[in-house]
Amino acid sequence: MSRTAQESLSLTPGDSLGPFQLGSLLFNVLNHVRSYRSSYPSAKLAWDDENPSASPVHLTLTTPPLHLTFSPLSQRLTRIEVIGVSPASWVAYRGKPLSGDDPDDEDEDVVRTVRRIMGPTYGSSKVKGGVDGAGRCEEEMLSYPGVAFGVVRSDGGSAISRIVITPLPTPEDVPVDQAWLHPVLPDNPTVAKGDLRLAEIQLTSSRSPAIVRLNFHSSPDQRLPPVELKIGETTSEDILCELGSAIRTFWKEDDRLTIHTAFVDSSSPSANPALQPNPYFLSYPHLGLTLLLSSASTPHTLEKVILHSNLPGEVQFGRTTRAVWALVRDGERVGVEDGWKSVKAFLEAGANGTRRTPSPLATGSAGKKGKKGGVKEANVEDLLGVESASASPNERGEALGGRGDDKPMVLDRTAGEGRGGVKGKPTEIHGFPGIALEVTQSGDIETVWLF
Structure with missing residues (x-):
């Protein structure tokens, strides 16, 4: 030609x-390809289906004939x-x-x-x-x-x-x-300015909620201070000032779990959660964050923080970017790059009041179930034919706060949703005090819910 x-x-x-x-970011490139489908008539995504969180993601275009490679952790x-x-x-x-x-x-x-x-x-x-x-x-x-x-x-x-x-x-x-x-990106590439670099989740030994510190990429001449999100304290005005307007705002519509707490105080009708105004979500897909705010208080306060891992092969892949996170407590930490077993041991050690030896940065293979692997391919039309903003998460696991050895809840995000034939693999939700984690069949953590 x-x-x-x-x-x-x-x-x-x-x-x-x-x-x-x-x-x-992979999220931004996919949005560009989706927005100009006439310029990119055919595209393929590929990844290692055995180790989706710690292997590169490959995007191949036919016109123009390009092969794009994205790093495993930061995508x-x-x-x-x-x-x-x-x-x-x-x-x-x-x-x-x-x-x-x-x-x-x-x-x-x-x-x-x-x-x-x-x-x-x-x-x-x-x-x-x-x-x-x-x-x-x-x-x-x-x-x-x-x-x-x-x-x-x-x-x-x-x-x-x-x-x-x-x-x-x-x-x-x-x-x-x-x-x-040996393609190696600088620690702080210019194009990354303003993007979320790391979300540090500071866990405490008490029953108080976790503190999430959002660290952003900045230019060499202007360091951006971290943004702190505190459940029960951070207001909607705080979020608007620090993160800007949400890409999408929508009401929480699934109130089925309120039946478990509907009659905490029968003498006070105002204590009935079923009678309170619905909370609402603020979606920041370009940061990998979804925030739930209460509308029953003045000012509105933060109730929940959801961090997305954007794992290839999962139902939510392509809807948000990856929020790179790390759980921190008493100088120890585990992160999104570690396997589910390491994160579970870290949380169980904190629940039992014991210390554990910090695990080295893993390759993401810890906790993976043995199965046939190979490279997984999918049409980009199937993966990108969804809204760029995060859809409302399934709230069936929102009240989880039990011990880590409780039987996990099975979650099928495609059940009854009518997503145009989109199929997904069920995941498991494991609950700990103040935190729930959605774990995939490959042993990776898809979402982290803090409440």
């Missing part, structure tokens, strides 16, 4: 290709690869197409054009197996800072087989010509 420079994807080595910028774009028959014809650098003035000229040496446009470069390295992975076509990687070109040479000249864009700066211990193999 012949393309002009105006139609081509603009390349900024180490930073971006067209609308795709390194460091962008940020770490690598952009242009693939296909003639990848250079899709890319322009400073307004000049890499395929030359005439993309249909089969006799042109594309590598010569790249050197003329981008200048001299470092030494190249060869890749065994080449393009087809069977050793029939050896590939040479022509490397620049932040971008590398796969080159296939023949008697008639040379051709570009793929283009790989990776972040800058490159790791100190990695040679420049090998940096494309």
